[in-house]
Structures are given as structure tokens and as C-alpha cells.
Amino acid sequence: MGKHNSINEIAKIIQERCNSRRGFDELKLLLLDSGVPKDDLLDFFITPEGENFPIGISSYALKERMVLDKNFFHRLAISLCRLLDAKRRGILRQAFKNDGLVLDKEEIFNKDEIVFTVYYSDIDRTIRVNKKNIARPRLNNENDNVFSYIYENPNRSLKVDADYKLDGKVEVLKSLDDVVKNLQFFGEARRLFFPKVGDKEIEFRNPITRGELKDRGFDEKMTEDDLFPEKKSGTKRNKKSK
Secondary structure (H helix, E strand, O other): OOOOOHHHHHHHHHHHHOOOHHHHHHHHHHHHHOOOOHHHHHHHEEOOOOOOOOOEEOHHHHHHHHHHOHHHHHHHHHHHHHHOOHHHHHHHHHHHHHOOEEEOOOOEEEOOOEEEOEEEOOOOOOEEEOOEEEEEEOOOOHHHHHHHHHHHOOOOEEEEOOOOEEOOOEEOOOOHHHHHHHOOOOHHHHHHHOOEEOOOEEEOOOOEEHHHHHHOOOOOOOOHHHHOOOOOOOOOOOOEEO
16 A cells, blocks of 8 residues: 555545535544634635535635644544544554654654654763753762763663673662662652663653554653753752762
8 A cells, every 4th residue: 555645635535425415424523623613615616606515625625724723633633533534544544654644543753753852962061861960970970970871871771781881881789779869860750761660771761753652642731851850959950969
């Protein structure tokens, strides 16, 4: 099966379904449910002068509205998907996949959209998640050296060898668990960015995409403030690490 553009595929499906009065009535309801004002409905239908019943739809008007109005596009696609049989629903989902999107039961999202990024600068040594300051390791101490290395080598498992060197490069004398704690990654933040932390092995995930959040069961609506809440005492988390 060839690739389909999601907007073209939606227009194609609607064209096919609008072959009867029932089909046109169905489309009117879809458009209204998708946020089109009642007074704008005529823009989408081709109706001969002097006639009350449309003979077709305007694919141009439909596609233009989907391009310009993301909410309309999403709501129309989701509503339409619920009306289709399994085979045609699969074709529509594949069209979204080809566009780098995921068509879910209740939403559409870009699985490659980056939600969280950890930043680390050698200049000020401040660790940030998006725009939130998290920690500032002291220059050339173990926390600083370990994090500097894993920051440059994300998304793979790194192991401590018999000589107590991480990946054969960086000396590690304290436990990797303590390093992660000293860097102020606790709870959900630790689970998200450090899915693997053991005595001899660590994995740092960065950046985090919306697809990864969904696949790993995290709340897709959480923010960096949810991951790194301020301490009850009011002490900020961007303190110097030991």
C-alpha cells in the first residue's frame, strides 16, 4: 500500500461517504461536532444554484480548514475514525503515521515531539530540564564527571568495569544510585530519565519524546514542575551537589 497524506486521506474518505443525502447529513454533523459554525457549513458543500440539496463537497475548503485549524483537523479525524470499519480505520491511521503523527482514540499527537530535554553546560555546570534549574555539581567532583560523561552518551546502557571506571572512561567510587540522588533526580524524574540505575550499570534517557512518555506509561500532561516540585521548606533544587 502506498503512503497517504493524512489530510488528503480524510478528504478522500469524506468524498466517498458523501454519495447520498444520509452521507451529507452525516458530514454536517461531523463538521458541527468538529467546531465549524453552522453559518459556515455552506462553504464545504457544492450546491447548484436554485437547488437545496448538495451534489458534492469542496475538497479545497475542507483541506484548507484542516491546514489552518489544528483543533478542527484533530476533532474531525477522531470523529471520522469512530465511524469507519477496521480496515479503513487502519488505512487512516497509516496515513497519519506516514506524516509522523499518531491517531489515537481520543487524540492526535506527534510521537517524535520532544517534551523534556536535559541541558548541561560545561561553563556554569548547571543541569536544567527545559528551563528549570535542577542541580549544579561542583567542578570536577565525581557527580560532575559522571554526569558530564553520561550526558554525552545518552540512550544507551553504560557499565562500571572491574577498575571502577564507567564505560572504561570515568572513575566511579560511589554508587551510581547516590550520583543520581545527588543530582536531584528523585521519584518520577529518576524513573523517567534514569530507567536503569544499578551498582554497575546506568542508562540516561535524553531527550524524552511524547511517544516515549506514552509507551512507558507516564502522564503525558506532566510538566517539569511536576517532575521536580519545590521542596516544602522552599529550598530550591538548583543547589550545588556534593
